[in-house]
Amino acid sequence: MKIKATIASILLLIISILFLNTDIKALELIFKDPQYSFQLLRTMGYSSTGGADIGECLSTAYRIKDGNNESWYKEWIKTSKRLEETADKFLSQGYIESAKEAYFRASNYYRTAEFFLHTNPNDPRILKTWQKSRNCFQKAAKLSQHPIKYVRIPFEKTTLPGYLCLVDNSGKKRPLLIIHSGFDGTVEELYFEIAHNALKRGFNCLLFEGPGQGEMIRVHKMPFRPDWENVVTPVVDFALKLPVVDSERIGLVGFSFGGYLAPRAVAFEHRIKVCVPDGGVYNFYANAIKKCPPHINEILDNKKASEEFNKEIMSILNKDVDVGWFFGNGMFTFGAKSPTAFLKKLRPYNMKDSVAKVKCSVLVVDSEGDKDLPGQAKQLFNALKCPKKYLLFTVDEGAGEHCQMGAMMISNEKILNWLEDKLLKK
DSSP states (O other), X not given: OOHHHHHHHHHHHHHHHHHOOTTSOOOOSSOSSHHHHHHHHHHHGGGGGTSOOHXXXXXXXXXXXXXXXXXXXXXXXXXXXXXXHHHHXXXXXXXXXXXXXXXXXXXHHHHHHHTTOTTSTTOHHHHHHHHHHHHHHHHHHHHOSSOEEEEEEEETTEEEEEEEEOSOSSOOOEEEEEEEOOSSOOHHHHIIXXXXXXXXXXXXXXXEOOTTSHHHHHTSOOOOOSOTXXXXXXXXXXXXXXXXXXXXXXXXXXXXXXXXXXXXXXXXXXXXXXXXXXXXXXXXXHHXXXXXXTTHHHHHTOHXXXXXXXXXXXXXXXXXXXXXXXXXXXXXXXXXXXXXXHHXXXXXXXXXXXXXXXXXXXXXXXXXXXXXXXXXXXXXXXXXXXXXXXXXXXTTTTOOSGGGTTOHHHHHHHHHHHHIIIIIOO
């Protein structure tokens, strides 16, 4: 085998598979770079749930140099700090609602600023900026009319961070949605992604971060693990001790890579009555390498070939936004020291041996224009033997992007309607 030629071809294939699905037109929102466009849409899309204002996002985006991660950080930090200072001023003047709103937006903007820093896991700005996002969210939470309580969930020898979001202070038992993110989200983002609208429909929500996510990777250095049931079970244990939780009406929602984690959890944790993977994932590893030559595994398991592959990837890690984001964040969140080590760590993330164990009702969510996990939701849906429904969001309705980013109202309406039928109307 000609290692260098093979590595080069695989590199090009991986880049095209992971980031540029040629069957789907790339989004161009302000930026030519598809990852920048998508992340802007993601941030701006939370305007309907209090996490952004469109003018602020567009003003920030127009100042950013396309494909320049330092420029991305600089301009989003500038906007974040301005909003935080505005919120502080509002609070000191007694404008409680305005302060809350500004803190919420600042939290989301700080999250966005930090997004592309992971090519250097030792960058001190990662922890500092993430903490700013959390602090602003918690300041807003204290001003919220409905309770948003910061909680610590016992987990092995430590605790998981979370927020218990309640409809009101009545103490009434209600259905509970346990919600987690995936490959790159934070627990605070989940409030804008679904909890804000779920509360209005009568659901209490328990948002949390597990290994590989948010605080757990940034502070505790705990990477992702495939046995997500051993993460979710302690969360369910915690929830069942809460007097406001109806133990017979608990659902689990997982976003993006959480579309593997959530189904994996309910395959073994049967106290959960319904599950929503958005979007569904059957085999995360196969998704990463599906169009690569058959000998990709041979290269990953060959020391010399792996070294050459790593050299190629690392040489462009800070030059190509998509490669830098995927491999940088992947090595960061999976605790891998090299690109090949990261890819090899993906191998166990496969529902093949556990999908038959899923017994609860599952709403498998898909997006017609999903460039990150194309085809995975349908594979999961077809493999499930439990009560199930397939929900496809389309490009024509404006919700065709990965996890329906930019269309939170459309997404929440259909997903929460299904959850209402399963948990609220019983």
